[in-house]
Amino acid sequence: MIKDNLCHFLQGQRIFAASASVIDGKKAAPVKGELLFTKYGLSGTCILDISEEISIAVNRQHKKNVLVAVDMVPFLDREELKLQLVRRKKREPAQRKSWPESCRTN
Secondary structure (H helix, E strand, C coil): CCCCCHHHHCCCCEEEEEEEEEECCEECCCEEEEEEEECCEEECHHHHHHHHHHHHHHHHCCCCCEEEEEECCCCCCHHHHHHHHHHHHHHCCHHHHHCCHHHCCC
């Protein structure tokens, strides 16, 4: 089930990312690989690599609190990402108007 409209907005985009399953609040080790945004959600190697444990949690163990965590920039640490975002925000304010509402910040 898709709970974020960002998947629909990014449909068809392919990136290098890291994904991890989060089951009952416990995050598994991240897996790096290709991530593809589709009309129906996420696909790609990093999603396929975590799909078995998610399937077991949902279908066999009947867990309800199952999520996928995605790091869309696994090559940047948190501080470098912050710096990059601040620089871009200052440099490209007009472009933010075309972003989906959920991605905009003032």
